[in-house]
Amino acid sequence: MLKIKDLKAQVEDNQILKGINLEINAGEVHAIMGPNGSGKSTLSSVIAGREDYEVTDGAIDFEGEDLLDLDPEERAHKGIFLSFQYPVEIPGVSVSNFIKTAINESRKSRDEDSMEAREMLAKMREKSALLEMDKSYLSRSLNEGFSGGEKKRNEIFQMAMLEPKLAILDETDSGLDIDALRIVANGVNKLRSKDNAVVVITHYQRLLDYIKPDFVHVLYTGKIVKSGGPELAHELEERGYDWIKAENA
Amino acid sequence: MTDLAQDLLSSFLVAESQLNGSRNLGVVSLRKKAMDRFEKQGFPTTKNEEWKYTNLKPILKRDYRILLKGDDAVSFADINKYLLSDLDTYKLVFINGKYSSWLSESTHQSFDICTFAAALNKYPDVIGDYLGKAAPEGTTFVDLNTAFADDGAFVRIKRDQTVDKPIEILYLTTDENGPAFAQNRNLIVVEQNAEVQIVERHQNIGTQPNFTNFVSEVFADVDARMSYYKVQNDTLHASLVDNTHVVQERGSNVHVGTYSFGGKLVRNNLHFYADGENTESHMDGVTIINDGQTVDHHTLVDHREPNCYSRELYKGIYLGNSHGVFNGKVMVRQKAQKTNAFQQNDNILLSERAKVDTKPQLEIFADDVKCSHGCTIGQLDKNALFYLRSRGIPKKEAEGLMTYAFASDALEYVKIPQLEKRLNRVIADKLGINLEFAL
Numbered sequence: 001m002l003k004i005k006d007l008k009a010q011v012e013d014n015q016i017l018k019g020i021n022l023e024i025n026a027g028e029v030h031a032i033m034g035p036n037g038s039g040k041s042t043l044s045s046v047i048a049g050r051e052d053y054e055v056t057d058g059a060i061d062f063e064g065e066d067l068l069d070l071d072p073e074e075r076a077h078k079g080i081f082l083s084f085q086y087p088v089e090i091p092g093v094s095v096s097n098f099i100k101t102a103i104n105e106s107r108k109s110r111d112e113d114s115m116e117a118r119e120m121l122a123k124m125r126e127k128s129a130l131l132e133m134d135k136s137y138l139s140r141s142l143n144e145g146f147s148g149g150e151k152k153r154n155e156i157f158q159m160a161m162l163e164p165k166l167a168i169l170d171e172t173d174s175g176l177d178i179d180a181l182r183i184v185a186n187g188v189n190k191l192r193s194k195d196n197a198v199v200v201i202t203h204y205q206r207l208l209d210y211i212k213p214d215f216v217h218v219l220y221t222g223k224i225v226k227s228g229g230p231e232l233a234h235e236l237e238e239r240g241y242d243w244i245k246a247e248n249a
Numbered sequence: 250m251t252d253l254a255q256d257l258l259s260s261f262l263v264a265e266s267q268l269n270g271s272r273n274l275g276v277v278s279l280r281k282k283a284m285d286r287f288e289k290q291g292f293p294t295t296k297n298e299e300w301k302y303t304n305l306k307p308i309l310k311r312d313y314r315i316l317l318k319g320d321d322a323v324s325f326a327d328i329n330k331y332l333l334s335d336l337d338t339y340k341l342v343f344i345n346g347k348y349s350s351w352l353s354e355s356t357h358q359s360f361d362i363c364t365f366a367a368a369l370n371k372y373p374d375v376i377g378d379y380l381g382k383a384a385p386e387g388t389t390f391v392d393l394n395t396a397f398a399d400d401g402a403f404v405r406i407k408r409d410q411t412v413d414k415p416i417e418i419l420y421l422t423t424d425e426n427g428p429a430f431a432q433n434r435n436l437i438v439v440e441q442n443a444e445v446q447i448v449e450r451h452q453n454i455g456t457q458p459n460f461t462n463f464v465s466e467v468f469a470d471v472d473a474r475m476s477y478y479k480v481q482n483d484t485l486h487a488s489l490v491d492n493t494h495v496v497q498e499r500g501s502n503v504h505v506g507t508y509s510f511g512g513k514l515v516r517n518n519l520h521f522y523a524d525g526e527n528t529e530s531h532m533d534g535v536t537i538i539n540d541g542q543t544v545d546h547h548t549l550v551d552h553r554e555p556n557c558y559s560r561e562l563y564k565g566i567y568l569g570n571s572h573g574v575f576n577g578k579v580m581v582r583q584k585a586q587k588t589n590a591f592q593q594n595d596n597i598l599l600s601e602r603a604k605v606d607t608k609p610q611l612e613i614f615a616d617d618v619k620c621s622h623g624c625t626i627g628q629l630d631k632n633a634l635f636y637l638r639s640r641g642i643p644k645k646e647a648e649g650l651m652t653y654a655f656a657s658d659a660l661e662y663v664k665i666p667q668l669e670k671r672l673n674r675v676i677a678d679k680l681g682i683n684l685e686f687a688l
Binding site for chain 2: 048049050051052071072073075076077081082084087088089090091092093098099101102103105106109141158162
């Protein structure tokens with residue numbers, strides 16, 4: 001599904017990604033872990049198409065297409081979704097109209113008609129219930145005045161509505177209490193299928209107790225320095241990152 | 250002295266005898282004195298601090314007809330689109346400054362919704378009590394208007410009355426006079442515990458340029474409530490200097506919303522004088538303009554008594570080579586303890602050629618007050634844009650959505666749903682976006 005080859009990226013002459021190689025197939029869950037500043041969020045931003053980052057080398061192939069040529073909205077239309085570490089507040093735009101616009105823009109890009117209002121509403125109800133969100137969420141301004149937990153739930157709600165092929169969850173667990181974490185993880189698990197893939201970016205093992213990864217990668221100083229199965233996450237939880245740093249010093 | 254100033258002086262001599270209120274000696278002497286002051290002072294230039302950012306020269310150097318003829322050829326079909334057609338309202342329609350009784354719907358039941366000219370004859374005592382008492386002498390455009398204005402809207406809402414439907418005041422200019430210089434005047438008196446909503450609009454429906462110098466004096470008595478909406482969406486041939494002066498007595502609540510989308514040059518001088526305790530003064534507005542347009546908001550809130558609240562929120566979106574000015578002055582006098590004054594001016598420049606000058610001005614002489622002010626000038630938030638785009642909303646739509654949301658935020662206090670809807674539609678239209686986005 002996604003093939004990243006020797007990806008290098010910088011922001012303002014500061015080289016952050018120094019040659020990433022990663023392959024993700026449909027049906028898989030990958031966890032990317034690593035200490036602060038190792039490039040985890042940069043990697044997710046580059047995949048989603050944030051323009052602040054300049055890709056200096058390498059390629060990202062998504063279902064046979066070169067992703068780096070596409071605008072962020074085109075990547076979304078192809079089925080890539082990024083759950084933001086810090087979702088942006090947008091006063092004056094309601095959650096429901098925002099998601100309606102997003103869904104219909106994706107459909108438009110595939111030459112499909114807009115979703116019927118009734119179908120849209122039913123789907124919104126179903127997905128907000130899945131995330132245990134009160135109905136009043138839908139008419140509130142996007143993320144405005146939302147608590148940290150509400151923002152993250154809202155991200156997963158959007159994911160549920162958009163049904164992406166590849167979902168990247170960037171530190172979705174940060175700022176969540178244990179109940180919210182369970183709700184969010186439950187939402188993600190319900191959306192998993194053999195046709196889609198999930199990348200979980202996190203510092204901690206905690207979220208991975210709920211969303212079980214097939215593969216765990218350790219990102220350090222802009223490179224994937226170690227890959228393994230779920231046991232690697234446990235090892236990191238026990239031993240911390242110092243041994244990784246020592247191995248790569 | 251400019252040619253226009255000369256023309257005005259000679260026109261005044263001709264007009265003096267024809268003006269309404271000629272039998273009302275008080276008005277005659279007001280006019281004479283006002284004209285004398287104008288003669289000494291002339292038009293302001295950019296050397297005048299109050300006009301530093303807005304150059305009137307290009308507007309003033311044109312020849313205008315000053316003593317205007319009405320135009321009987323205007324039909325309801327010509328003006329319908331400038332009215333809230335989906336709402337029953339009282340209507341006062343003026344064409345080239347002359348009242349059009351056949352396009353208007355006035356009343357003298359329970360409240361007076363009629364013309365300034367009629368009131369000069371019918372209620373000379375009311376005119377005597379209020380005329381010129383809010384708008385300050387010694388400012389060029391107010392003086393000039395005092396000298397010339399012979400008609401406009403007269404609204405008096407008597408004690409404890411609530412007007413059953415909004416009042417629309419429409420000032421139209423046609424090609425009848427060639428380039429026209431129109432000067433009209435509103436006198437609005439809302440008595441104790443009375444309530445009224447007014448929607449006002451100046452509109453050029455011809456192809457000739459015009460310049461309007463307008464004065465509106467508003468008196469809100471004890472516990473009176475008033476909403477006053479100014480819709481400015483005129484053509485690129487039209488320029489306007491609007492001087493609105495509001496005097497508030499104890500417990501009154503007045504909102505003036507100014508929605509500026511059109512016109513070549515629009516200058517809004519909006520002054521509030523809080524003359525009683527516990528008043529609420531709201532002023533807000535949205536400006537969205539493009540190539541060749543200037544909109545200048547000069548506001549003043551004069552807190553003269555304790556325990557008053559004022560709220561000021563102006564949003565501006567500037568495209569093309571447009572130019573915006575905001576100068577918000579808040580005066581808190583020594584006596585006005587416990588004043589709570591809020592002021593905010595936020596601007597987005599959507600073009601590298603657009604320009605905004607913004608200047609908050611606080612003069613505080615009381616020591617126990619809460620005053621806040623802020624202004625921002627910026628482009629759209631890049632993070633927010635990326636957020637919307639990452640969800641599949643294309644760049645242009647995302648920008649439209651964000652600017653729309655930014656602007657419509659200032660419509661929160663519009664109490665007439667039909668008007669709010671219409672303003673939202675204009676905003677969406679000016680920004681070229683689909684209204685699906687609206688909350």
